[in-house]
Amino acid sequence: MSSGTGAPAGGAHDETLVLGVPEIARALTRIAHEVLERNRGAADVVLLGIPTRGLPLARRLAARLAEVEPALDVDALLGSLDVTMYRDDLAHHPTRSIGATHLPPGGIDGKVVVLVDDVLYSGRTIRAALDAISDLGRPRGVQLAVLVDRGHRELPIRPDFVGKNLPTAAAERVRVLLDEIDGRDAVLIEGAVL
Amino acid sequence: MKHLLSAADLDRSEAIEILDTAAQMAATQSREIKKLPTLRGRTVVNLFFEDSTRTRISFETAAKRLSADVINFSAKGSSVSKGESLKDTALTLQAMGADAVVIRHQSSGAPHTLAYAGWTSGAVINAGDGTHQHPTQALLDAFTIRRHLVGDSGRADVAGRDLAGLHVAIVGDVLHSRVARSNVQLLHTLGARVTLVAPPTLVPVGVGSWGADVSYHLDEVLTEGRPDAVMMLRVQRERMSMAGGGFFPSPLEYTRGYGLDARRLAALPDHTIVMHPGPMNRGLEISADAADSPRAVIVEQVSNGVAVRMAVLYLLLAGETTNMKAVGE
Amino acid sequence: MTTTKYLLRAVAPLGGERVDVLIADGVVAAIGADAGTLAGSDATVVESAGLVLLPGLVDLHTHLREPGREDAETVLSGTRAAALGGFTAVHAMANTTPVQDSAGVVEQVWRLGRDAGWVDVHPVGAVSVGLAGEHLAELGAMAGSAAHVRVFSDDGKCVHDPVLMRRALEYVKAFGGVVAQHAQEPRLTENAQMHEGVVSGEIGLAGWPSVAEEAIIARDVLLAEHVGSRLHVCHVSTAGSVEIVRSAKSRGIDVTAEVTPHHLALTDELARGYDPVFKVNPPLRTAADVEAVRTGLADGTIDIVATDHAPHPREDKDSEWSAAAFGMTGLETALSVVQEAMVDTGRMTWADVARVLSSTPAAIGQVSDQGRPIAVGEPANLTLVDPAARWVVVPHEQATASDNSPFGGREMHGRVVATFLRGRATVLDGLAQDDADGSRRAAGRTETH
Numbered sequence: 001m002s003s004g005t006g007a008p009a010g011g012a013h014d015e016t017l018v019l020g021v022p023e024i025a026r027a028l029t030r031i032a033h034e035v036l037e038r039n040r041g042a043a044d045v046v047l048l049g050i051p052t053r054g055l056p057l058a059r060r061l062a063a064r065l066a067e068v069e070p071a072l073d074v075d076a077l078l079g080s081l082d083v084t085m086y087r088d089d090l091a092h093h094p095t096r097s098i099g100a101t102h103l104p105p106g107g108i109d110g111k112v113v114v115l116v117d118d119v120l121y122s123g124r125t126i127r128a129a130l131d132a133i134s135d136l137g138r139p140r141g142v143q144l145a146v147l148v149d150r151g152h153r154e155l156p157i158r159p160d161f162v163g164k165n166l167p168t169a170a171a172e173r174v175r176v177l178l179d180e181i182d183g184r185d186a187v188l189i190e191g192a193v194l
Numbered sequence: 195m196k197h198l199l200s201a202a203d204l205d206r207s208e209a210i211e212i213l214d215t216a217a218q219m220a221a222t223q224s225r226e227i228k229k230l231p232t233l234r235g236r237t238v239v240n241l242f243f244e245d246s247t248r249t250r251i252s253f254e255t256a257a258k259r260l261s262a263d264v265i266n267f268s269a270k271g272s273s274v275s276k277g278e279s280l281k282d283t284a285l286t287l288q289a290m291g292a293d294a295v296v297i298r299h300q301s302s303g304a305p306h307t308l309a310y311a312g313w314t315s316g317a318v319i320n321a322g323d324g325t326h327q328h329p330t331q332a333l334l335d336a337f338t339i340r341r342h343l344v345g346d347s348g349r350a351d352v353a354g355r356d357l358a359g360l361h362v363a364i365v366g367d368v369l370h371s372r373v374a375r376s377n378v379q380l381l382h383t384l385g386a387r388v389t390l391v392a393p394p395t396l397v398p399v400g401v402g403s404w405g406a407d408v409s410y411h412l413d414e415v416l417t418e419g420r421p422d423a424v425m426m427l428r429v430q431r432e433r434m435s436m437a438g439g440g441f442f443p444s445p446l447e448y449t450r451g452y453g454l455d456a457r458r459l460a461a462l463p464d465h466t467i468v469m470h471p472g473p474m475n476r477g478l479e480i481s482a483d484a485a486d487s488p489r490a491v492i493v494e495q496v497s498n499g500v501a502v503r504m505a506v507l508y509l510l511l512a513g514e515t516t517n518m519k520a521v522g523e
Numbered sequence: 524m525t526t527t528k529y530l531l532r533a534v535a536p537l538g539g540e541r542v543d544v545l546i547a548d549g550v551v552a553a554i555g556a557d558a559g560t561l562a563g564s565d566a567t568v569v570e571s572a573g574l575v576l577l578p579g580l581v582d583l584h585t586h587l588r589e590p591g592r593e594d595a596e597t598v599l600s601g602t603r604a605a606a607l608g609g610f611t612a613v614h615a616m617a618n619t620t621p622v623q624d625s626a627g628v629v630e631q632v633w634r635l636g637r638d639a640g641w642v643d644v645h646p647v648g649a650v651s652v653g654l655a656g657e658h659l660a661e662l663g664a665m666a667g668s669a670a671h672v673r674v675f676s677d678d679g680k681c682v683h684d685p686v687l688m689r690r691a692l693e694y695v696k697a698f699g700g701v702v703a704q705h706a707q708e709p710r711l712t713e714n715a716q717m718h719e720g721v722v723s724g725e726i727g728l729a730g731w732p733s734v735a736e737e738a739i740i741a742r743d744v745l746l747a748e749h750v751g752s753r754l755h756v757c758h759v760s761t762a763g764s765v766e767i768v769r770s771a772k773s774r775g776i777d778v779t780a781e782v783t784p785h786h787l788a789l790t791d792e793l794a795r796g797y798d799p800v801f802k803v804n805p806p807l808r809t810a811a812d813v814e815a816v817r818t819g820l821a822d823g824t825i826d827i828v829a830t831d832h833a834p835h836p837r838e839d840k841d842s843e844w845s846a847a848a849f850g851m852t853g854l855e856t857a858l859s860v861v862q863e864a865m866v867d868t869g870r871m872t873w874a875d876v877a878r879v880l881s882s883t884p885a886a887i888g889q890v891s892d893q894g895r896p897i898a899v900g901e902p903a904n905l906t907l908v909d910p911a912a913r914w915v916v917v918p919h920e921q922a923t924a925s926d927n928s929p930f931g932g933r934e935m936h937g938r939v940v941a942t943f944l945r946g947r948a949t950v951l952d953g954l955a956q957d958d959a960d961g962s963r964r965a966a967g968r969t970e971t972h
Contacts, residue, residue, distance in 0.1 A: 082218070085232040085260075085508075095513030097211065098218040135227040280843050302716075302727035303797030304843035310796075311841075324845070326727030375727060399730060400721035 014191035018174075019164055021185045024147070027163030028057070031145050032064035034161050039112055042072055044140065046108050048081040050117045050129060051099035055080050056180040057147060058116035079103045081115070081136075086128035101132070108137040114161075118176040120146040123157035148187055150174050197309045197318040198506055201329040201380040206356060209383055212505050213337050214353045219508070220501035223259070233262035236511050239292040241283065242321070243269045243299045248472060249321050252496070253296045253330075256503035262511070265290070280304060284313035292316045294511055302326035317510040325370045331471055332376035334502040335425065336384055338495050342467050343422050358385030363415050364406075365391040365452060366427030366479050369398050369441070373471045374427060378406050391415050393451065395441040396433075412452050416461050424462065425469040426454050429479045445478055456483035467491045528552075529948065530562040531907065534571035536897045538873030544576060546903040549946035554899055569951075573911060574940055575873050578881040579611025579904030580858065581893050583674065583703070583781060584757060584829035586850070587613070587644070589635060590628070591620025596834040596924045598632065601854070602641035603957070604832075604922040606949040608854040609906035609939040610642050612885070612893045617649040618679040624649035624660035626668035633670035641949050645888060648672040650691045650702060654680050659690055666698040673889040676703035678757055679804075681739055683709050688743060692752035701779075701887060703755040704743050706764070707805065711735035716845055718791040718806040726795055728844065731806045733761040740764050744771035744778050755887055756780040758831050760805040762815030769824040779887050781829040782816045784853050784860035785929055789813075793929070799840045799847030800929050803833070820879060821870040827884045830857045834925030851929045855921050859935035862910060867936055892945075907941040914938050922955060 019027065039045055042065045049058030058078060066072045082099035090096070115129050126144060133142060145161035150168045166189070168174060173190040195208060204212070222230060238257040240250050250266065257264045269283055280299075287295055294317040297305045302324030309318040322328040336357060343360055345352045362381055368374045368390050381388050388406040390397065401408055409415050416424070429448060434440035442448045449455075454468065468490040476482050485492060528547040535541050536554075543558035544551065545566065553561045582605065588596040598615070605613050615632050617623035623632060629646035636644020648665035652658045654677045665672040675695060682688045682704060691702045712735045717723050719730020740756055744767065747754035759765060759780045768780045785803060790810050793801040801807060819825040833850025840847050861880065865871040885894025895901040915934050918926040942950040949956055
């Protein structure tokens with residue numbers, strides 16, 4: 001869903017590897033600890049992944065939380081949040097297909113929702129996610145975890161947990177590849193393609 | 195997809211995309227807050243030349259749940275004997291900036307004319323035209339069938355699935371039924387087998403090219419065909435008083451031959467669902483026993499209708515449109 | 524009458540050997556070597572190498588709409604279109620407003636035609652008063668009027684009452700008339716919109732079954748046999764109808780039949796787009812029916828081609844299908860359709876074309892000075908055709924006042940170069956001869972090469 005992830009896999013011009021397998025794993029482990037620290041445990045935490053690549057990231061974070069706190073039930077703290085129907089740019093793109101929204105059985109009322117996405121860019125996806133959440137319930141708080149923050153914000157939105165700050169030019173593309181979807185883990189940056 | 199005029203216009207992947215989108219829409223409709231901001235700023239006109247409160251309300255609900263502005267335009271009673279009024283009405287709607295026109299018309303092909311005569315630039319959605327098509331009805335029927343009969347318990351993830359291997363019996367006034375025409379085409383596209391059951395007077399000439407089996411004997415189809423779904427069509431009592439003394443001798447004889455009653459219901463396999471597009475003539479084509487039985491999914495068809503129409507409106511209106519392009523250029 | 528002489532140089536009468544033909548004093552003055560000699564220096568020379576000379580075409584079935592629907596066509600606009608289509612005579616159908624069911628109305632139409640001067644207009648008289656199918660109209664008065672009516676028809680409606688049909692068939696024998704039947708069983712075609720078959724079933728339009736036409740033709744040939752009368756069947760459209768006419772003729776029944784250009788060329792598949800320009804009565808049928816009427820025309824079962832030119836103003840066609848009027852224009856495209864469907868396919872010769880579009884319709888309508896052989900001394904009612912020409916139909920540029928041509932945008936085979944009415948050129952170089960300088964292009968035509 002995030003900008004810069006749509007390039008065809010294997011595109012080979014001017015790619016730079018920014019994060020590899022161990023860096024991504026370390027970043028997620030660090031974020032998991034930060035979530036636990038900030039919220040004094042994960043008892044009230046719900047992780048909502050934003051399709052497509054926010055979803056496996058949320059699942060990996062949930063597994064890491066459960067490693068630290070074995071009492072946690074992964075299924076009870078994991079959900080998905082599709083924001084397509086809340087986007088403000090629908091009319092400027094070909095019709096997008098709608099993904100699934102699943103909340104954990106306990107819902108989100110009174111919980112701390114941690115939104116999980118792969119790349120934070122303009123902030124518009126997160127704006128849509130906040131609207132979607134407000135239609136689904138009333139969490140105690142909402143936090144944002146992203147694997148990559150590439151800057152260029154267009155809205156007053158900031159992440160709470162960041163895997164990697166990655167200053168980029170607007171013409172560059174950031175591609176996040178995840179094993180569950182793409183067959184391997186990597187974060188790539190591509191130069192302006194002419 | 196620019197318009198939705200006929201079930202025949204949909205290929206397998208388009209049909210499945212609509213059903214999958216409808217499933218996501220249906221999920222939002224069980225929430226406390228059902229309204230989505232998706233089509234804010236878009237205008238949907240319900241242009242009804244023929245009374246159909248149910249269909250109009252279904253489309254109106256769907257559009258409003260997606261935050262579109264809805265204008266209801268009932269053209270019944272105005273002078274529609276001259277075709278010019280369809281044109282003038284269309285030009286009026288165009289001037290009002292309609293992004294989509296949902297049209298119900300007594301004349302087969304009127305939505306097609308509206309879409310291609312150059313009178314309106316908006317999307318045209320056929321909400322039933324004469325004895326031709328009613329594509330959203332076929333989509334909601336397919337959606338209902340898929341929910342109940344595909345996957346394990348009917349609630350498993352059926353996204354991406356078609357209706358291959360299922361057998362659907364469509365029973366009644368096939369000749370005058372746009373529901374039957376739309377369903378035969380869509381079910382065929384989705385891989386289901388269809389048997390049309392009707393007295394010979396209510397079977398259209400040329401039905402041989404439809405790709406469906408035809409039977410005059412309901413009992414035989416129910417017991418030997420073992421259909422997974424039985425779709426009963428509305429029979430209009432006025433068909434009896436038409437030229438040549440009508441299409442069947444009496445309501446009683448029709449019910450004996452083609453009505454779904456408790457006895458025929460008992461002959462069905464356990465998993466078979468009973469459908470009806472409504473409004474029902476209880477006691478004519480369907481008895482109260484059948485209409486109210488647990489295997490009847492008739493009420494669910496209505497709620498699925500809203501989800502399917504939301505999906506169609508979303509897919510036709512949410513993305514880039516020619517109107518928007520015209521503004522941008 | 525004009526005194527202009529025309530020398531058609533190296534023209535092929537009926538597509539045969541090339542000869543020179545001189546038209547002078549309203550007649551064919553000379554054919555062959557002496558034509559050039561007799562032409563003198565003041566004849567207009569028309570270089571006609573490659574062109575075919577036909578007797579002027581005669582349409583037994585035209586709707587000129589005047590009086591009553593001058594918004595669709597007038598006698599003036601319709602006959603001008605006819606001349607451009609190569610016609611020198613048309614029969615104007617009776618379903619005008621008021622109906623041509625009295626001597627007064629048929630004489631009015633006849634005079635309008637004479638004043639217009641483009642072609643001879645022969646009014647058709649209604650069979651029943653007001654086309655209502657109840658009482659015989661004053662057939663004798665119309666026959667005895669200045670309009671000299673010989674063809675009677677309720678066209679647009681079928682004379683469905685068998686008693687009325689019998690009476691009409693009998694009554695017209697007194698003055699050698701003929702009843703032209705629009706064969707359509709009304710009960711079988713209530714609210715009918717198109718041919719009943721695979722396409723109507725799929726697209727949900729009420730069907731007009733073939734049997735509704737065939738049943739009436741079968742009844743009428745038996746009636747004609749029983750009372751010893753002459754019957755003409757309008758616009759035969761089905762394979763079954765051709766079969767019935769063929770069998771009736773083989774039994775010696777005095778029946779003639781016509782087919783329209785559109786039934787020779789178009790099928791019900793065209794209805795799929797719901798464009799009412801293809802809505803016509805009788806409806807476009809299947810490809811098998813098209814093949815049957817072509818075969819019937821070639822073997823003489825069907826005697827003539829008649830246009831059923833049925834102009835309608837735009838508002839009567841600019842609508843959903845079922846609200847639209849039935850009918851298509853045809854005067855300016857008829858000859859091209861016949862050439863493409865019958866001549867270019869090798870099924871008929873140009874002599875056959877002269878038979879089905881001129882001499883036989885003139886004989887059925889009892890028009891003595893039309894449809895004559897191309898011979899010295901005969902009235903110079905002639906049509907000059909360029910079979911090699913190709914042109915594209917642009918409906919709003921045609922001479923007919925209406926745009927409902929089903930051939931819009933199509934490339935047509937062959938075009939009319941000149942039409943002569945008793946020696947006067949009504950059309951020359953493809954142009955209607957109403958402009959002083961002749962500068963206006965022929966209407967409805969865009970040359971493709």
